[in-house]
Amino acid sequence: MRWEDRIENYAKETGFPKCLFVGPDRRVVGTWIMGNDYRVKSTYHGGYPAGYLRRIRALFPDKKQTLHLFSGQVDQAAFPGDTVDINPKLKPTFVDDAQTLERVPLEKYDLVLADPPYSVEDADHYQTTMVKRNVVMRALQRLPVGAHVVWLDQVLPMYRKDAFEQEAAIGMWKSTNHRFRGITIFQRRDAAISNNVAAAGKRRSDKTARQVELAASGN
Numbered sequence: 030m031r032w033e034d035r036i037e038n039y040a041k042e043t044g045f046p047k048c049l050f051v052g053p054d055r056r057v058v059g060t061w062i063m064g065n066d067y068r069v070k071s072t073y074h075g076g077y078p079a080g081y082l083r084r085i086r087a088l089f090p091d092k093k094q095t096l097h098l099f100s101g102q103v104d105q106a107a108f109p110g111d112t113v114d115i116n117p118k119l120k121p122t123f124v125d126d127a128q129t130l131e132r133v134p135l136e137k138y139d140l141v142l143a144d145p146p147y148s149v150e151d152a153d154h155y156q157t158t159m160v161k162r163n164v165v166m167r168a169l170q171r172l173p174v175g176a177h178v179v180w181l182d183q184v185l186p187m188y189r190k191d192a193f194e195q196e197a198a199i200g201m202w203k204s205t206n207h208r209f210r211g212i213t214i215f216q217r218r219d220a221a222i223s224n225n226v227a228a229a230g231k232r233r234s235d236k237t238a239r240q241v242e243l244a245a246s247g248n
């Protein structure tokens with residue numbers, strides 16, 4: 030599905046203005062101002078603000094199997110899916126560490142929504158240690174090609190450029206006295222395809238270099 034169609038569906042299903050744009054480099058940018066209803070339905074610390082899941086769901090009508098990573102008390106009526114959290118008291122589908130995801134059959138999901146603790150202070154609230162974001166992204170390399178990862182955070186996680194393409198960057202504003210957050214949307218890419226593209230680029234530049242040499246030697 031093209032991003033233009035995702036944005037069209039977002040506007041149709043949510044009724045919000047089309048405040049996402051496809052840039053000339055094909056990257057999607059935009060800002061969401063979440064309005065007055067910023068409360069977290071579950072009241073869980075760091076829970077998704079009202080409306081967040083509805084917006085994301087409207088962007089991905091084509092997805093069949095969603096995984097909520099760092100799931101906390103995610104509202105599953107708003108966005109059904111399997112859940113992963115390190116805290117067994119929350120009764121997730123999988124009790125697992127997001128940095129390994131050993132118990133999670135990642136190959137069956139085409140969409141992951143990730144909402145990690147943003148800081149050591151946040152992690153303290155959950156009585157966990159702060160996660161290494163790049164290690165989580167490495168574990169997510171087991172997702173099938175084409176799967177999307179929607180990562181809500183105050184930091185852009187480190188990731189391998191041959192494993193993920195950063196397709197969208199959306200700023201999220203809540204009400205006064207709340208932190209700004211960023212939504213980064215990655216797509217799991219096919220390393221073979223990206224290697225082929227790189228190889229084709231190299232072949233083109235080698236050919237140009239040969240033509241320059243031939244022109245310089247007068248042949």
Ligand SMILES: C[S@@+](CC[C@H](N)C(=O)[O-])C[C@H]1O[C@@H](n2cnc3c(N)ncnc32)[C@H](O)[C@@H]1O
Pocket residue numbers: 071073074075076077099100101102103104113114115116125126127128144145146147155157158160
């Ligand atoms: C920001 S909260 C997520 C809140 C969720 N979006 C919601 O709407 O309720 C972060 C969650 O990450 C979990 N967590 C922390 N470290 C983790 C780890 N290493 N692996 C999996 N979950 C972890 C915490 O238990 C907490 O529930």
